[in-house]
Amino acid sequence: PGAGPDFVNGAAAVESGLSAADLLATLHDVEKDLGRFRHRRWEPRVCDLDLIGGGDLVLPDRETAARWMALPEAERGASPPPELVLPHPRLAERAFVLVPLAEVAPDWRHPLLGLTVREIAARLPEAEVAALTPLD
Template sequence: MDNRTGRLLVALGANLPIGGQTALATLRLAAQALVSHGLALDFSRFYATPCFPAGAGPDYVNAAAAGVAPAGWSADRVLAVLHRIEHDFGRQREQRWGMRTLDLDLVAFGDAVMPDAETQTRWRSLDAATQASTAPDRLILPHPRLQDRAFVLVPLADVAPDWRHPLLGLTTLEMLAALPAADREQVVPIIA
């Protein structure tokens, strides 16, 4: 799959300490790791966000990154790099939407729709209970829940406000504006 519009979008999050460092320190180091693995990215500010789903653990630190994938890289190759970095930071995939030392999500890869529009739409349309208990067995792009999550869209608006969802036709800013004000207001910039 080619990266026709050139945009690579990544969401970053953490809510568990690792090796005596805070989630904020982890995200800063993860940003460096992304760059050292060949991904030329611009990073958003860091944000404090309530744990999702509510009450599931400590609050998160979130950020987003945008850039261009290296020539010849596929979405699967980018995802493999993200998973390798997560592993290096102690990520264990034991529980869906569980607490984590590091979460790196490939949100979009150009204007690619993967594996196809019908599958992406089906995953995007799942009810909340099914989303919480079911994980796809392959990469779904754009990320099927990005339009629902202020903790992704607020940071993404820092680095890719005009990115347009290839199926919804909405920009990052338009998807963000469609969320309830209370959701947007819970995502607070960290001054550090």
């Protein structure tokens, strides 16, 4: 509610020889091929491909990633990070990310929180998980 139109979300576990930055650039190229153009932050879009994490990788460093994770909600929309931040700073707050991620990587351990995806998802408010509609 309040986040725009309904959307379909999913997760995939992939292996790649690309760096995290190059993999994200590739994802952005796919978005562009599908008709997405970035005009402003958090606008409605036809496609949104995010890089959520990469093993135990923390980018650009632990301090910066932790700072973006702890950013007050009122400041989150002001501007995007100037560089790739991994793990994704909001992943632990979003049922629409964690529920599908738990299907493909339930035992992936968040390198800053020390919790698995399954453990993080279990902390979500039940109403947020219940608001999701699985597709068959």
